[in-house]
Amino acid sequence: MENTKTLRHNWTKEELLEIYNKPLIELVYEAATVHREWHKADEVQISTLLSVKTGGCPEDCSYCGQAARYHTDIKVQALLPTETVIAHAQKAKDNGSSRFCMAAAWREVRDNSDFDRIIDMVKGVNDLGLEVCCTLGMLTENQAQRLQDAGLYAYNHNLDTSEEYYDEIISTRQFDNRINTINNVRKAGITVCSGGIIGLGETNEDRISMLRTLANMEKHPESVPINALARVKGTPLENNPKVDIWDMVRMIATARIVMPASMVRLSAGRIEMSETEQAWCFMAGANSIFTGERQTLLVTPNPGVSEDMQMLKNLGLKPLVKEKESACKAN
Numbered sequence: 001m002e003n004t005k006t007l008r009h010n011w012t013k014e015e016l017l018e019i020y021n022k023p024l025i026e027l028v029y030e031a032a033t034v035h036r037e038w039h040k041a042d043e044v045q046i047s048t049l050l051s052v053k054t055g056g057c058p059e060d061c062s063y064c065g066q067a068a069r070y071h072t073d074i075k076v077q078a079l080l081p082t083e084t085v086i087a088h089a090q091k092a093k094d095n096g097s098s099r100f101c102m103a104a105a106w107r108e109v110r111d112n113s114d115f116d117r118i119i120d121m122v123k124g125v126n127d128l129g130l131e132v133c134c135t136l137g138m139l140t141e142n143q144a145q146r147l148q149d150a151g152l153y154a155y156n157h158n159l160d161t162s163e164e165y166y167d168e169i170i171s172t173r174q175f176d177n178r179i180n181t182i183n184n185v186r187k188a189g190i191t192v193c194s195g196g197i198i199g200l201g202e203t204n205e206d207r208i209s210m211l212r213t214l215a216n217m218e219k220h221p222e223s224v225p226i227n228a229l230a231r232v233k234g235t236p237l238e239n240n241p242k243v244d245i246w247d248m249v250r251m252i253a254t255a256r257i258v259m260p261a262s263m264v265r266l267s268a269g270r271i272e273m274s275e276t277e278q279a280w281c282f283m284a285g286a287n288s289i290f291t292g293e294r295q296t297l298l299v300t301p302n303p304g305v306s307e308d309m310q311m312l313k314n315l316g317l318k319p320l321v322k323e324k325e326s327a328c329k330a331n
Protein backbone atom coordinates (compact mmCIF):
# COMPACT_ATOMS: atom_id res chain seq x y z
CA MET A 1 0.00 0.00 0.00
CA GLU A 2 1.34 3.43 -0.86
CA ASN A 3 2.46 5.90 1.77
CA THR A 4 -0.77 7.66 2.67
CA LYS A 5 0.99 10.38 4.69
CA THR A 6 1.17 12.37 1.49
CA LEU A 7 -1.96 14.15 0.36
CA ARG A 8 -2.48 13.72 -3.36
CA HIS A 9 -4.46 15.98 -5.65
CA ASN A 10 -3.91 14.22 -8.98
CA TRP A 11 -6.02 11.08 -8.76
CA THR A 12 -6.99 9.47 -12.05
CA LYS A 13 -10.38 7.96 -12.75
CA GLU A 14 -8.74 4.56 -13.22
CA GLU A 15 -7.02 4.72 -9.82
CA LEU A 16 -10.25 5.61 -8.08
CA LEU A 17 -12.21 2.89 -9.86
CA GLU A 18 -9.57 0.36 -8.89
CA ILE A 19 -9.90 1.38 -5.23
CA TYR A 20 -13.72 1.46 -5.32
CA ASN A 21 -13.91 -2.00 -6.94
CA LYS A 22 -11.41 -3.79 -4.66
CA PRO A 23 -12.64 -6.93 -2.90
CA LEU A 24 -14.74 -5.45 -0.10
CA ILE A 25 -12.79 -6.84 2.84
CA GLU A 26 -9.49 -5.66 1.32
CA LEU A 27 -10.98 -2.23 0.70
CA VAL A 28 -12.25 -1.86 4.27
CA TYR A 29 -8.90 -3.06 5.66
CA GLU A 30 -6.99 -0.50 3.58
CA ALA A 31 -9.37 2.32 4.52
CA ALA A 32 -9.22 1.36 8.21
CA THR A 33 -5.42 1.42 8.04
CA VAL A 34 -5.39 4.88 6.44
CA HIS A 35 -7.94 6.05 9.02
CA ARG A 36 -5.59 5.01 11.85
CA GLU A 37 -2.60 6.74 10.27
CA TRP A 38 -4.39 10.08 10.12
CA HIS A 39 -6.96 10.11 12.91
CA LYS A 40 -7.79 8.69 16.29
CA ALA A 41 -9.99 5.84 15.10
CA ASP A 42 -12.13 5.70 18.24
CA GLU A 43 -13.28 9.33 17.92
CA VAL A 44 -16.41 10.38 16.07
CA GLN A 45 -17.28 13.99 15.46
CA ILE A 46 -20.82 14.74 16.58
CA SER A 47 -22.52 17.51 14.65
CA THR A 48 -26.02 18.86 15.00
CA LEU A 49 -27.88 20.22 12.01
CA LEU A 50 -30.76 22.62 12.41
CA SER A 51 -33.00 23.81 9.60
CA VAL A 52 -33.28 27.55 10.29
CA LYS A 53 -35.49 28.16 7.21
CA THR A 54 -37.41 25.26 5.75
CA GLY A 55 -39.04 24.58 2.38
CA GLY A 56 -40.26 26.88 -0.37
CA CYS A 57 -36.97 26.64 -2.27
CA PRO A 58 -37.05 27.73 -5.94
CA GLU A 59 -34.47 25.11 -7.01
CA ASP A 60 -35.50 21.76 -8.51
CA CYS A 61 -33.04 19.29 -6.90
CA SER A 62 -34.90 16.06 -7.62
CA TYR A 63 -33.99 14.46 -4.28
CA CYS A 64 -35.17 17.33 -2.10
CA GLY A 65 -38.44 17.66 -0.26
CA GLN A 66 -37.86 21.37 0.26
CA ALA A 67 -38.21 22.32 -3.40
CA ALA A 68 -41.39 24.39 -3.70
CA ARG A 69 -42.40 22.70 -6.95
CA TYR A 70 -42.80 19.21 -5.47
CA HIS A 71 -45.87 18.17 -3.52
CA THR A 72 -44.35 16.88 -0.31
CA ASP A 73 -45.55 16.86 3.30
CA ILE A 74 -42.85 19.30 4.37
CA LYS A 75 -44.08 22.32 6.29
CA VAL A 76 -42.65 25.62 5.11
CA GLN A 77 -41.08 27.58 7.95
CA ALA A 78 -39.72 31.13 7.77
CA LEU A 79 -36.33 32.03 9.22
CA LEU A 80 -36.27 31.10 12.91
CA PRO A 81 -35.71 33.79 15.56
CA THR A 82 -32.05 34.14 16.55
CA GLU A 83 -32.79 33.29 20.23
CA THR A 84 -34.45 30.01 19.21
CA VAL A 85 -31.42 29.02 17.18
CA ILE A 86 -29.00 29.87 20.00
CA ALA A 87 -31.10 27.83 22.44
CA HIS A 88 -30.90 24.82 20.08
CA ALA A 89 -27.16 25.29 19.79
CA GLN A 90 -26.77 25.32 23.58
CA LYS A 91 -28.75 22.07 23.84
CA ALA A 92 -26.64 20.50 21.09
CA LYS A 93 -23.50 21.45 23.01
CA ASP A 94 -24.93 20.00 26.24
CA ASN A 95 -25.62 16.76 24.36
CA GLY A 96 -22.00 16.40 23.22
CA SER A 97 -21.96 18.13 19.82
CA SER A 98 -18.81 19.99 18.88
CA ARG A 99 -20.22 21.41 15.65
CA PHE A 100 -23.52 23.16 14.99
CA CYS A 101 -24.75 23.53 11.42
CA MET A 102 -27.50 25.88 10.30
CA ALA A 103 -29.28 25.24 7.03
CA ALA A 104 -31.54 27.56 5.05
CA ALA A 105 -33.42 26.40 1.96
CA TRP A 106 -32.29 29.25 -0.28
CA ARG A 107 -30.99 29.21 -3.83
CA GLU A 108 -28.44 31.82 -2.89
CA VAL A 109 -27.77 34.30 -0.13
CA ARG A 110 -29.21 37.78 -0.66
CA ASP A 111 -27.78 40.86 1.02
CA ASN A 112 -30.87 41.58 3.08
CA SER A 113 -32.09 41.55 6.68
CA ASP A 114 -32.36 37.73 6.69
CA PHE A 115 -28.64 37.51 5.98
CA ASP A 116 -28.00 40.03 8.79
CA ARG A 117 -29.88 37.67 11.10
CA ILE A 118 -27.80 34.71 9.94
CA ILE A 119 -24.70 36.75 10.76
CA ASP A 120 -26.07 37.30 14.30
CA MET A 121 -26.75 33.56 14.63
CA VAL A 122 -23.20 32.72 13.56
CA LYS A 123 -21.82 35.14 16.16
CA GLY A 124 -24.08 33.75 18.88
CA VAL A 125 -23.24 30.09 18.20
CA ASN A 126 -19.56 30.93 17.94
CA ASP A 127 -19.74 32.58 21.38
CA LEU A 128 -20.92 29.24 22.80
CA GLY A 129 -17.59 27.72 21.80
CA LEU A 130 -19.06 25.50 19.07
CA GLU A 131 -17.70 25.19 15.57
CA VAL A 132 -20.26 26.96 13.43
CA CYS A 133 -21.22 25.71 10.00
CA CYS A 134 -23.81 27.05 7.56
CA THR A 135 -25.40 25.83 4.37
CA LEU A 136 -27.28 28.66 2.68
CA GLY A 137 -26.90 28.06 -1.05
CA MET A 138 -24.68 30.05 -3.37
CA LEU A 139 -22.42 32.70 -1.88
CA THR A 140 -20.42 35.59 -3.29
CA GLU A 141 -16.90 36.28 -2.11
CA ASN A 142 -18.13 39.29 -0.05
CA GLN A 143 -20.85 37.28 1.64
CA ALA A 144 -18.34 34.55 2.47
CA GLN A 145 -16.09 37.20 4.00
CA ARG A 146 -18.92 38.55 6.16
CA LEU A 147 -19.60 35.04 7.45
CA GLN A 148 -15.92 34.52 8.17
CA ASP A 149 -15.74 37.82 10.06
CA ALA A 150 -18.71 36.68 12.17
CA GLY A 151 -16.80 33.52 13.15
CA LEU A 152 -18.07 30.93 10.65
CA TYR A 153 -15.81 27.87 10.79
CA ALA A 154 -17.20 25.78 7.92
CA TYR A 155 -19.52 26.14 4.95
CA ASN A 156 -21.38 23.17 3.53
CA HIS A 157 -21.91 23.06 -0.20
CA ASN A 158 -22.25 19.55 -1.58
CA LEU A 159 -21.40 18.66 -5.16
CA ASP A 160 -24.50 16.45 -5.04
CA THR A 161 -23.34 14.16 -7.87
CA SER A 162 -20.87 14.01 -10.74
CA GLU A 163 -20.43 16.82 -13.22
CA GLU A 164 -21.57 14.41 -15.98
CA TYR A 165 -24.81 13.42 -14.20
CA TYR A 166 -25.60 16.84 -12.74
CA ASP A 167 -28.18 17.93 -15.34
CA GLU A 168 -30.23 14.79 -14.70
CA ILE A 169 -30.70 15.79 -11.07
CA ILE A 170 -30.86 19.59 -11.08
CA SER A 171 -31.73 21.93 -13.94
CA THR A 172 -31.90 25.26 -12.10
CA ARG A 173 -28.12 25.59 -11.62
CA GLN A 174 -24.92 24.17 -13.02
CA PHE A 175 -22.13 22.12 -11.53
CA ASP A 176 -19.79 25.10 -12.03
CA ASN A 177 -21.98 27.21 -9.73
CA ARG A 178 -21.13 24.76 -6.95
CA ILE A 179 -17.42 25.01 -7.64
CA ASN A 180 -17.58 28.83 -7.68
CA THR A 181 -19.19 28.97 -4.26
CA ILE A 182 -16.65 26.51 -2.85
CA ASN A 183 -13.88 28.71 -4.25
CA ASN A 184 -15.44 31.81 -2.64
CA VAL A 185 -15.61 29.99 0.69
CA ARG A 186 -11.93 29.02 0.39
CA LYS A 187 -10.88 32.58 -0.52
CA ALA A 188 -12.54 33.84 2.68
CA GLY A 189 -10.54 31.36 4.78
CA ILE A 190 -13.57 29.26 5.82
CA THR A 191 -13.18 25.47 5.87
CA VAL A 192 -15.10 23.52 3.26
CA CYS A 193 -17.65 20.78 3.87
CA SER A 194 -18.52 19.14 0.56
CA GLY A 195 -19.60 15.68 -0.49
CA GLY A 196 -22.56 14.18 -2.24
CA ILE A 197 -25.42 11.75 -2.42
CA ILE A 198 -25.60 8.22 -3.76
CA GLY A 199 -28.77 6.47 -4.86
CA LEU A 200 -29.80 9.15 -7.38
CA GLY A 201 -29.60 6.68 -10.27
CA GLU A 202 -25.95 7.46 -10.96
CA THR A 203 -23.37 4.90 -12.16
CA ASN A 204 -20.24 3.85 -10.29
CA GLU A 205 -18.32 6.06 -12.75
CA ASP A 206 -20.41 9.05 -11.61
CA ARG A 207 -19.62 8.30 -7.98
CA ILE A 208 -15.94 8.09 -8.81
CA SER A 209 -16.08 11.27 -10.85
CA MET A 210 -17.65 13.15 -7.91
CA LEU A 211 -15.01 11.85 -5.48
CA ARG A 212 -12.30 12.71 -7.99
CA THR A 213 -13.50 16.33 -8.23
CA LEU A 214 -13.27 16.59 -4.43
CA ALA A 215 -9.96 14.75 -4.12
CA ASN A 216 -8.30 16.79 -6.86
CA MET A 217 -9.23 20.17 -5.37
CA GLU A 218 -6.19 22.27 -4.50
CA LYS A 219 -7.12 21.66 -0.87
CA HIS A 220 -9.33 18.72 0.08
CA PRO A 221 -12.61 19.65 1.77
CA GLU A 222 -12.05 19.38 5.52
CA SER A 223 -15.39 17.51 5.77
CA VAL A 224 -16.79 15.11 3.21
CA PRO A 225 -20.40 14.07 3.85
CA ILE A 226 -21.48 10.88 2.11
CA ASN A 227 -25.26 10.73 1.95
CA ALA A 228 -27.55 7.88 0.96
CA LEU A 229 -30.66 9.17 -0.78
CA ALA A 230 -33.51 9.74 1.67
CA ARG A 231 -36.51 8.94 -0.52
CA VAL A 232 -38.96 11.75 0.15
CA LYS A 233 -42.56 11.18 -0.94
CA GLY A 234 -43.58 13.65 -3.62
CA THR A 235 -40.09 14.12 -5.09
CA PRO A 236 -39.13 12.70 -8.51
CA LEU A 237 -36.80 10.17 -6.84
CA GLU A 238 -39.26 8.86 -4.26
CA ASN A 239 -39.37 5.40 -5.87
CA ASN A 240 -35.63 4.93 -6.35
CA PRO A 241 -34.31 1.70 -4.83
CA LYS A 242 -32.82 1.83 -1.33
CA VAL A 243 -29.06 2.34 -1.38
CA ASP A 244 -27.16 -0.90 -0.85
CA ILE A 245 -25.08 -0.77 2.34
CA TRP A 246 -22.01 -2.12 0.54
CA ASP A 247 -22.21 0.80 -1.90
CA MET A 248 -22.14 3.18 1.08
CA VAL A 249 -19.20 1.30 2.57
CA ARG A 250 -17.33 1.44 -0.75
CA MET A 251 -17.95 5.21 -1.09
CA ILE A 252 -16.84 5.92 2.46
CA ALA A 253 -13.75 3.74 2.16
CA THR A 254 -12.74 5.31 -1.14
CA ALA A 255 -13.27 8.84 0.24
CA ARG A 256 -11.17 7.90 3.30
CA ILE A 257 -8.30 6.57 1.18
CA VAL A 258 -8.13 9.47 -1.30
CA MET A 259 -8.79 12.29 1.22
CA PRO A 260 -7.13 10.82 4.32
CA ALA A 261 -6.97 14.00 6.42
CA SER A 262 -10.66 14.90 5.94
CA MET A 263 -13.53 14.11 8.27
CA VAL A 264 -15.71 11.66 6.36
CA ARG A 265 -19.30 12.05 7.50
CA LEU A 266 -21.85 9.27 7.43
CA SER A 267 -24.79 11.56 6.75
CA ALA A 268 -28.33 11.07 5.41
CA GLY A 269 -29.68 7.56 5.26
CA ARG A 270 -28.57 6.35 8.72
CA ILE A 271 -32.16 5.91 9.80
CA GLU A 272 -32.45 3.00 7.35
CA MET A 273 -29.21 1.38 8.55
CA SER A 274 -28.83 -1.08 11.38
CA GLU A 275 -26.15 -0.56 14.03
CA THR A 276 -24.15 -3.34 12.36
CA GLU A 277 -24.32 -1.58 9.01
CA GLN A 278 -23.21 1.69 10.57
CA ALA A 279 -20.34 -0.18 12.25
CA TRP A 280 -19.12 -1.19 8.78
CA CYS A 281 -19.17 2.48 7.77
CA PHE A 282 -17.06 3.41 10.82
CA MET A 283 -14.64 0.58 10.02
CA ALA A 284 -14.42 1.94 6.47
CA GLY A 285 -13.25 5.30 7.84
CA ALA A 286 -16.34 7.36 8.60
CA ASN A 287 -15.57 9.54 11.62
CA SER A 288 -18.42 12.01 11.78
CA ILE A 289 -22.21 11.86 12.10
CA PHE A 290 -25.16 14.18 12.49
CA THR A 291 -27.35 13.62 15.48
CA GLY A 292 -29.75 15.64 17.58
CA GLU A 293 -32.73 15.71 19.86
CA ARG A 294 -35.16 16.48 17.06
CA GLN A 295 -34.47 13.14 15.32
CA THR A 296 -34.47 14.79 11.94
CA LEU A 297 -31.85 15.66 9.42
CA LEU A 298 -33.33 18.82 7.91
CA VAL A 299 -36.65 17.32 6.81
CA THR A 300 -35.96 13.56 6.88
CA PRO A 301 -35.83 11.19 9.89
CA ASN A 302 -32.53 10.59 11.67
CA PRO A 303 -31.56 8.62 14.78
CA GLY A 304 -31.82 10.55 18.06
CA VAL A 305 -28.92 11.58 20.25
CA SER A 306 -29.48 9.01 23.03
CA GLU A 307 -29.72 6.19 20.49
CA ASP A 308 -26.50 7.39 18.85
CA MET A 309 -24.63 7.72 22.15
CA GLN A 310 -25.61 4.13 22.98
CA MET A 311 -24.42 2.99 19.55
CA LEU A 312 -21.05 4.71 20.03
CA LYS A 313 -20.72 3.05 23.44
CA ASN A 314 -21.58 -0.36 21.97
CA LEU A 315 -18.91 0.09 19.31
CA GLY A 316 -16.21 1.43 21.66
CA LEU A 317 -16.32 4.87 20.04
CA LYS A 318 -16.52 8.27 21.70
CA PRO A 319 -17.49 11.80 20.70
CA LEU A 320 -14.64 13.90 19.42
CA VAL A 321 -14.14 16.76 21.80
CA LYS A 322 -12.70 19.38 19.50
CA GLU A 323 -11.96 18.58 15.92
CA LYS A 324 -9.61 21.52 15.43
CA GLU A 325 -7.21 20.23 18.07
CA SER A 326 -7.39 16.47 18.16
CA ALA A 327 -8.96 14.88 15.10
CA CYS A 328 -6.01 14.73 12.83
CA LYS A 329 -2.78 13.52 14.38
CA ALA A 330 -0.84 14.60 11.33
CA ASN A 331 -1.84 18.27 11.29
Ligand code: SF4
Pocket residue numbers: 057058059060061064065066067104105106107137
Ligand atom coordinates in the same frame (compact mmCIF):
# COMPACT_ATOMS: atom_id res chain seq x y z
S1 SF4 B 1 -31.28 20.79 -1.94
FE1 SF4 B 1 -31.15 22.93 -1.24
S2 SF4 B 1 -31.12 24.09 -3.15
FE2 SF4 B 1 -31.91 22.06 -3.70
S3 SF4 B 1 -34.15 22.26 -3.54
FE3 SF4 B 1 -33.41 21.51 -1.58
S4 SF4 B 1 -33.15 23.33 -0.31
FE4 SF4 B 1 -33.27 24.00 -2.45
